[in-house]
Amino acid sequence: MVRYIVTRFCVLSVSLLVASGIIFTMLEVVPGDPASFMLGINAEADTLAAMRRELGLDQPMLQRYLSWLGGMLTGDFGISYTYRVPVSELVMARIWISLPLAIFALILSTLIAVPAGLIAASRRGRVSDWTVMGTTQLGIAIPNFWFAMILVSIFAIKLRWFSAGGFPGWDQGFWICMQALLLPAIALALPQASILARVMRSSLLETLSQDYIRTARAKGLSQRRTVWAHAFRNALIPVLTIIGLQFSFLIAGAIIIENVFFLPGLGRLIFQGITQRDLIVVESVVMLLVFAVICVNFLVDIAYALVDPRLRRP
Amino acid sequence: MRKITLLTSALAFSVMTSMSAMAAQTSITLGMQLEPPNLDPTSAAAAAIDEVVYANIFEGLTRYQADGSIVPALAKSWEISDDGLTYTFTLHSGVTFHDGTTMDAEDVKFSLDRARAEDSTNAQKRLFTGIASVDVVNPTTVSITLSNPDGGFITNLAWGDAVIVAPESIDAAANAPVGTGPFKFSRWVQGDRIEIEKNPDYWGEPIALEKATFKFISDPTAAFAAVMAGDIDAFPGYPAPENLPQFEADPRFSVIVGSTEGETILSMNNKSEKLTDVRVRKAIAHAINRQAIIDGAMFGFGTPIGTHFAPHHPDYLDLTGQSAYDPAAAKALLKEAGYSEGLTLSLKLPPPSYARRGGEIIASQLREVGIETEIENLEWAQWLEQVFRGKDFDLSIVSHTEPMDIGIYANPEYYFQYDSAAFQKTIDDLMLATDAGERTALLQSAQRVIADDYVNGYLFQLARTGVANSKIRGLWENSPTQANDLTGVSWSD
Numbered sequence: 001m002v003r004y005i006v007t008r009f010c011v012l013s014v015s016l017l018v019a020s021g022i023i024f025t026m027l028e029v030v031p032g033d034p035a036s037f038m039l040g041i042n043a044e045a046d047t048l049a050a051m052r053r054e055l056g057l058d059q060p061m062l063q064r065y066l067s068w069l070g071g072m073l074t075g076d077f078g079i080s081y082t083y084r085v086p087v088s089e090l091v092m093a094r095i096w097i098s099l100p101l102a103i104f105a106l107i108l109s110t111l112i113a114v115p116a117g118l119i120a121a122s123r124r125g126r127v128s129d130w131t132v133m134g135t136t137q138l139g140i141a142i143p144n145f146w147f148a149m150i151l152v153s154i155f156a157i158k159l160r161w162f163s164a165g166g167f168p169g170w171d172q173g174f175w176i177c178m179q180a181l182l183l184p185a186i187a188l189a190l191p192q193a194s195i196l197a198r199v200m201r202s203s204l205l206e207t208l209s210q211d212y213i214r215t216a217r218a219k220g221l222s223q224r225r226t227v228w229a230h231a232f233r234n235a236l237i238p239v240l241t242i243i244g245l246q247f248s249f250l251i252a253g254a255i256i257i258e259n260v261f262f263l264p265g266l267g268r269l270i271f272q273g274i275t276q277r278d279l280i281v282v283e284s285v286v287m288l289l290v291f292a293v294i295c296v297n298f299l300v301d302i303a304y305a306l307v308d309p310r311l312r313r314p
Numbered sequence: 315m316r317k318i319t320l321l322t323s324a325l326a327f328s329v330m331t332s333m334s335a336m337a338a339q340t341s342i343t344l345g346m347q348l349e350p351p352n353l354d355p356t357s358a359a360a361a362a363i364d365e366v367v368y369a370n371i372f373e374g375l376t377r378y379q380a381d382g383s384i385v386p387a388l389a390k391s392w393e394i395s396d397d398g399l400t401y402t403f404t405l406h407s408g409v410t411f412h413d414g415t416t417m418d419a420e421d422v423k424f425s426l427d428r429a430r431a432e433d434s435t436n437a438q439k440r441l442f443t444g445i446a447s448v449d450v451v452n453p454t455t456v457s458i459t460l461s462n463p464d465g466g467f468i469t470n471l472a473w474g475d476a477v478i479v480a481p482e483s484i485d486a487a488a489n490a491p492v493g494t495g496p497f498k499f500s501r502w503v504q505g506d507r508i509e510i511e512k513n514p515d516y517w518g519e520p521i522a523l524e525k526a527t528f529k530f531i532s533d534p535t536a537a538f539a540a541v542m543a544g545d546i547d548a549f550p551g552y553p554a555p556e557n558l559p560q561f562e563a564d565p566r567f568s569v570i571v572g573s574t575e576g577e578t579i580l581s582m583n584n585k586s587e588k589l590t591d592v593r594v595r596k597a598i599a600h601a602i603n604r605q606a607i608i609d610g611a612m613f614g615f616g617t618p619i620g621t622h623f624a625p626h627h628p629d630y631l632d633l634t635g636q637s638a639y640d641p642a643a644a645k646a647l648l649k650e651a652g653y654s655e656g657l658t659l660s661l662k663l664p665p666p667s668y669a670r671r672g673g674e675i676i677a678s679q680l681r682e683v684g685i686e687t688e689i690e691n692l693e694w695a696q697w698l699e700q701v702f703r704g705k706d707f708d709l710s711i712v713s714h715t716e717p718m719d720i721g722i723y724a725n726p727e728y729y730f731q732y733d734s735a736a737f738q739k740t741i742d743d744l745m746l747a748t749d750a751g752e753r754t755a756l757l758q759s760a761q762r763v764i765a766d767d768y769v770n771g772y773l774f775q776l777a778r779t780g781v782a783n784s785k786i787r788g789l790w791e792n793s794p795t796q797a798n799d800l801t802g803v804s805w806s807d
Contacts, residue, residue: 032698156539269505272505
């Protein structure tokens with residue numbers, strides 16, 4: 001087991017190193033000089049040179065790569081070119097919007113999807129099943145940004161129950177912030193819930209056709225009791241896998257929803273960083289996301305090994 | 315007794331009116347499409363910085379007013395020596411920065427010396443390169459000596475890049491700007507908004523607002539929703555002109571249409587092989603239907619121009635007739651230049667909608683006369699690298715938003731690479747001219763020279779379209795410089 005973990009850990013470190021190299025070179029070859037973007041079209045050549053010196057862009061590429069890498073190992077992500085504040089500060093501020101939004105959306109989607117899937121599966125072929133299947137089909141088909149715009153025009157413009165977007169900041173109070181996150185979370189949750197409900201339904205149907213379910217019914221358990229005691233928990237495993245996948249999508253992939261509701265999250269930060277050629281921000285945030293994904297994979301690998309002893313052998 | 319009742323009722327009335335005045339709204343939320351990268355106007359070019367800090371947080375010796383005129387700001391008055399070389403400024407006394415330190419001649423010297431220093435990162439350093447020395451005479455008097463007379467010097471000092479800053483606070487200005495203005499910085503929720511509040515110790519005329527918030531919304535649809543929902547009180551640079559009729563029809567809003575300093579041009583690389591021939595450039599100019607571009611790309615907002623000069627400026631010459639829409643003439647000119655078979659040119663477009671939408675229309679207009687274009691859409695950073703620095707282009711569309719920037723044509727290294735001795739001499743003479751009549755004559759001859767040489771295709775003056783709550787008074791209509799000057803803004807009841 002220890003050997004397995006050590007091997008996985010080595011793979012993880014090598015993946016991170018390779019990823020950092022790829023991210024750095026890719027952004028370096030992208031045309032566009034951060035200094036000339038910042039100083040605009042009237043800047044003199046010596047002004048540009050002074051700005052490049054100030055940003056440390058006059059140093060050779062390899063040296064910049066190594067100092068970026070070294071800094072990250074000690075938790076120092078560098079200073080943003082355009083905002084002039086430490087990248088870690090920027091990222092922390094944004095994470096406290098993206099992460100709660102992702103969690104909020106995930107909770108909503110699970111709360112909708114699991115009961116819906118349960119009802120659909122246990123009443124297969126009946127009206128409630130068709131309703132769930134129809135609604136989820138629609139939920140998958142509707143693009144989430146369009147749904148978001150519909151939500152805004154109903155709840156913000158017509159009814160004035162919510163503001164059209166923006167984020168007040170956590171120091172303004174928890175409920176005010178949750179209110180600001182509600183519409184974006186619903187917009188994000190709907191397509192996810194639709195997928196999840198369908199997975200829940202088919203997984204439960206599959207479980208219900210297993211032999212042990214027939215045995216449970218044969219020994220005299222009611223349909224309801226069988227579903228709850230035997231089928232539901234077994235059917236949850238694929239659902240949990242999907243939830244895990246959706247979570248990483250929700251953190252990194254909310255960029256369009258963040259734009260519709262002008263929320264200052266991680267997605268917006270990357271987007272802004274790219275257009276403003278704030279390379280160090282882009283590099284660091286992308287690296288952070290890679291790190292998160294690789295870590296999740298690492299944990300999943302370990303979890304598999306715990307569940308399945310065959311994997312522990314090299 | 316009756317008198318007393320009258321008196322008390324009069325008193326009560328006056329109390330009531332003053333109370334309703336107190337109840338009037340004193341805060342405003344403005345929408346902006348782009349968030350400023352930082353808040354130091356002296357070391358970056360982004361217009362969004364000045365749109366937050368100019369006149370609100372930072373002030374210079376002189377300043378722009380809404381109508382484009384230049385008035386004294388921190389400088390109470392000035393005298394110019396007879397040779398036009400020495401400017402002696404008398405400063406207002408009792409002016410303090412927001413951190414409590416005094417603003418005096420030493421700060422003026424520091425700010426100007428910093429802007430023109432060798433390692434300066436000022437985006438408009440050329441405004442200051444004519445300064446030979448800055449000398450402190452006494453705390454409220456500073457004298458500036460130029461190496462050559464410069465009739466535009468007072469205007470240069472009104473730019474956002476020329477604001478007066480303090481050595482104690484400038485290093486932190488990117489995130490905590492400290493100026494002398496009527497508003498002081500209070501907080502910045504990065505990605506969302508910037509809040510500023512009234513500076514109770516302001517030296518000048520007190521302002522009506524207590525608080526102002528700049529909220530950043532880049533998506534045009536989201537901007538529309540935010541204004542409609544009442545989250546935003548005013549959106550001075552509203553990004554989607556197509557929505558304006560809808561706001562116009564709604565009594566809650568008023569639509570503000572003004573002019574900017576942005577000459578939008580179809581820039582031509584004068585050193586590119588096919589465009590060195592003035593006949594080709596002239597043919598392109600005649601192939602363009604300006605009104606069709608304004609209607610199609612700008613929803614009708616914009617004033618046609620025939621040279622690189624703002625139409626609202628008193629010295630403007632209307633030369634649009636010289637390059638009127640005339641496809642037949644364009645074809646004839648191309649034939650004369652040896653391109654009877656037609657030719658292909660690259661058209662590289664930066665992101666703004668005037669360029670992307672306008673580019674499509676221009677491409678089809680050019681096709682009419684036999685010019686094929688290869689359109690390439692670029693990001694700003696790419697545009698700066700390929701077009702502006704690399705000069706690797708035939709045609710591009712861009713709005714030159716700096717005020718009074720006809721002087722860029724005197725620089726043969728500038729991206730459209732126009733090299734004319736006659737024009738350079740005109741600008742040299744202009745630098746030396748201080749007499750108003752003489753300056754007008756020179757500015758008009760400069761406009762004529764570039765129109766005669768068909769340096770670029772002159773399209774239209776960029777309009778500034780905004781929307782605001784109809785109860786807001788005092789917002790700038792025109793944009794003589796990039797700013798959201800809130801000093802005169804108030805709510806009516």
